Amino acid sequence: MTTLFRLSALATASLVLAGCASVNIDEALLDANTTTNSFTQGQLVLSRTPQQQQARNQLSSELLAKPLAMDDAVQLALANSPALQSLLAQSWADMAQATQAGRLANPLFTFERTTFGSELELGRLLSFGLMDLLTLPRRQAIAQGRVAQAKVQLSASVIERVTQVRQAWVRAVAAQQSLQYADQVNRTAQASAELARRMQQVGNFNKLQRARQQVFYADATAQLAASQHAATAAREELTRQLGLTDAQAAQLKLPERLPDLPKEARAANVVSASATEQRLDVQLARHQLDIAGKSQGLNLITSLVDVELGIRRDTVFDNASTGGPSTSTPRKGYELGIRLPIFDWGSAQRDTMNAQSLAAASRYESTVRGASSQLRESYSAYRTSYDVARHYRDEIVPLRKTMAEENVLRYNGMLIGVFELLADNRDQISSVTAAINAYQQFWLADAALAASITGKPTALLMAAPMAGVPADAAAH
Template sequence: MVSKLLPFRRTALVLAVLGLSACASLPPDLGRSDVSAAVVARGQALPTGDTAQLSAQLLAQPLTPDNAITLALIHSPAVRQTTAQLGLAAADVYDAARIANPVFSASRLTSNDPAAVSAQIGLGIALSFTDLIFLPARSRYAKAQFEAAKLEVGSATLVLASEVQSAWYALAGAEQNATLKTRVAKAAQASADLAQRYFTAGNINQRELALENAAATQAQLSALTAQAEVERARSALNRLMGLPATRDQWQLAGGLPAPLANEDELDALLKLASENRLDVAAARRNAEAVASAFGLERRTRLLGPIELSYERERDTDGSRTIGPGVSVAIPLFNWGTGRVARAKAQLDAAEADLAAKELDASNDVKAAHAAVRSARAMVERYRDSLIPQREAVVDQMQLEANYMLIGVFELLAAKQQQYDAYSGYLDAVRDYWLARTELTRAVGRKLPSSDQPAAATLDAETLAKPKGGGMDHGAMGHGAMGHDMSSMPGMEGMEGMDHSGHDMSGMEGMEKPAQKNPAKPTMDHGAMGHDMSSMPGMAPPKPAAGEGSPRAEQQTEMPVKQKPAATSPPARKPKPVPQSESHQGH
């Protein structure tokens, strides 16, 4: 009876082993759908459908931060490299759910006995019983590691999105700063050209001319540096999007937006980070898996390799022997202490990694939140204080320059400081958005405040446009002087100024203004051919309908002194100030 049951038991054992092994299979789509769900749940959209067609559409239109992220998720090698980790983890799950292959053995032994009929033949097959014992625990550990790998891939995807967004803001800020500094460089060159004409006329010395030329060169160097930063930032964004250098013809969709109306509270962000940081969740899952493995090692420390075998032999006399076998490792010299110590060290490392990531999460959020608040305060201080103050200085100096109480170069220096304030403002806005992007990464999901209506986009050209009116010298005719100041900031509107025979030294407060050369007490603009018709900043403001010019009426009553005959260019009869002279806007 027993002999009849043995074949059945052997068959049942084989079927059980095959059944356990058949349960193992590769996870569907290698876990990509789970990663996508985790990323989308944290506010980051993922590309779907025909990605090649989608990429072409996005590159054909102005590039927004969201579109740049989509292109990176389609093309970036970093995404493919990270996703490959899912395949490795899925393979570990597959292998962990299968036992080792059985080992087949065969032998042929000959005998020196002349009576031996044939050689001794032995056949056997052995299977690791230890694999069967540890199969469930090993499978659970591999699945936990696979879950951790999916979380890590999701975290890497969100980090890449943050890096692309930061690169977009860096490029937008660099482009706007380059626009501003290019305009400043053109204005500085116009100032240097004006200084050269003043030097030729003998109104400034060599040192002052050298200072103006050096300032113009410095402004040009700043513009070149800003343009180089644009190229560097553009290359960085192109690389993050996974595009080759030959596919960089895209353009950004606008510049930096203004700061949002409201910001998030720190306590709410800390709570969100504890719930949404995928890297923390991955470290927690890994620590749980390692803790389970450590418990198993400690319980089975004395259990060594166990093999089940089945052998069949045929002796030299033709008789056959058949039967099962077992081999067990005896824990005589090694009690598994090393395995337990290794598992404990791995557990300590996993728990330390979890603690470090939890600390990083909370501190990253707090630091990034503080950076956002600081950057916002900087933006507000520039916008509400420094820029209005610099503009007020330029407006006041504009009035003084129009009445020749100060020199043109002093006005240009004030205008340069105004441009510096604009540049600092753009940098502060850029830093604000970079800080918000870092805060998004630290929290691990889209910020609640991001749902606010989009803020207005800053325009560097609008910032750089000279502000303030100018003096209406429509009948004062600087056209005879030959100075074209049309590109100088803050000097718009000196169109048609004709100072022929117009010595303003007799006007109250205008005695020999800005006199640089004692040898030339007065300057006859009519004889020098200065054309100031296009200087920026001297544009006459348009009067309202019916308004007159009280200042013009006052000046027509003022006497005009004769210029000394010894210093005047071609002699001519002095004439009074024309009745059409107008100082509208002051």
């Protein structure tokens, strides 16, 4: 009875230690929503029921019923994108796999039936890994660390996905705006070329003067074709980021222009040193370092020895007596199996875990050191693009508008001709195009900076300002 009690107590303790709870994906999504709420302004939901899918479809229909703003594009991606749903499901699988690694392996039950002459022997053996049981608390701690790492990775992936959606929306709206302006320029160039043709017919223009107007129209036509493709490509990229079907893509309506610049740029304190510790890439590197440290202590033991403990109970039946009942003799005991480190002393495994620990430590140090620098770079791109866009808004575009109004007055006073007026319009083309590009560059940098503060850095190449075309080059 004492032995049975001890075995029962050991089995009960094993079950309690092995009772690691399953991954609750709803709680994981709640943590991700809490972490990314200020960035996404929405809720992550993994659709597992028809009702949840119907709610997502309803929200998508409501968002597509009106021109899609930038924040609405994020909400549409969260509700509609199958790629984002795949990301959530894969994160669930990663967390479940990490949890499984922290559980105790099932015991092995072996049944034997052998006969020898008049004897029948029944053997029963229940065995389990003793080292697995002894190292279970450490393995559960490692599993919990990997689950936490998977949660941080989920938040970082969501932020990266949302940043891609925002930047795709900016490019699509800017390309559409550039296409509208390119169409206006093309129509103006067509009218100029037609007027030049007629004036040549009546002898008021020579062949060179007409050729200059015609080449401007030809360039405008080529630019219009390029703008049409750019607008289509940017729109399709946004369609893919939002996960729209063909029917939904036909319903997609975008604003006519990019949003206005904010009244003030973000303050420089967004790149403070305290922000680096809150970044998800730093948290992810820290989790990797913690897991590597815990795994090193565990692998140090398991690389040297492995022990299997078994509880045996056999029964031998003797059927030799005739006419009488058979006799049975019970036998019980224990088995201990130890894997002897003769051929492999685990040196390669220990070298591997030492190298992984060193790599994790260096990776964490590199991430921390680079975080502040990356934030300063992102803020510099943001602030530079804001200043350039504001310069176009407050200086260049108003000056071009004033010059255009003055030239219209001079044309009405018959001080200049129609082609001088058209030449001035050509000077405005590069300025307006550059202003659109400057607005686009700012909103791209704004999305990249928001991602760098919360999640991980997003690479963004600053576009050089477009040089204006001299007035005399267009007029002559």
